[in-house]
Amino acid sequence: MEQGEERLTANDKGLIRxxxxxxxxxxxxxxxxxxxxxxxxxxELLKLFHYNAAFSSVQECLSSPxxxxxxxxxxxxxxxxxxxxDDLHCLVEYLVNLGRKHKAVGVKTQSFNAVGESLLYMLECxxxxxxxxxxxxxxxxxxxxxxxxxxxxxxxxxxxxxx
Numbered sequence: 001m002e003q004g005e006e007r008l009t010a011n012d013k014g015l016i017r018x019x020x021x022x023x024x025x026x027x028x029x030x031x032x033x034x035x036x037x038x039x040x041x042x043x044e045l046l047k048l049f050h051y052n053a054a055f056s057s058v059q060e061c062l063s064s065p066x067x068x069x070x071x072x073x074x075x076x077x078x079x080x081x082x083x084x085x086d087d088l089h090c091l092v093e094y095l096v097n098l099g100r101k102h103k104a105v106g107v108k109t110q111s112f113n114a115v116g117e118s119l120l121y122m123l124e125c126x127x128x129x130x131x132x133x134x135x136x137x138x139x140x141x142x143x144x145x146x147x148x149x150x151x152x153x154x155x156x157x158x159x160x161x162x163x
Contacts (some may be wrong), residue, residue, distance in 0.1 A: 007145065012138035013085045019135055020082045023126055027079070031071035032062055034122035041114040048106055081146055092149055099153025109154055112147045119143060
């Protein structure tokens with residue numbers, strides 16, 4: 001992950017921090033937009049969130065207390081990455097374990113692409129005119145670093161990343 005930090009310029013880090021701050025303190029509405037988009041891109045992921053009962057609709061899932069808690073946790077992971085842009089390697093163990101947990105519940109590494117697209121979609125919707133190609137590229141770089149680290153949780157036991 002140290003090499004990953006080098007891929008982010010000081011300007012990239014500034015753009016990421018500023019854009020994340022612009023979303024305000026309550027990130028839950030933004031996370032809801034992100035997951036609504038994710039379920040549009042990969043509807044089969046909805047089946048992974050069954051908690052106490054299967055949901056009959058995306059909206060039912062997005063508004064359930066368990067899923068609201070999940071959205072909050074995802075936004076905290078993004079917040080941790082943004083907060084540690086100058087020291088991303090301190091998140092390696094956490095992200096590898098997070099990758100393992102996602103693998104255990106049936107998430108495929110290919111789904112990370114849809115999550116990334118959903119993150120970018122949310123940022124574009126939330127930031128409006130402040131969303132630029134330069135900002136998009138900075139987030140793409142950060143997200144790639146996070147996904148590479150999480151994906152290593154899939155490969156530690158000699159299994160391929162394409163699982």
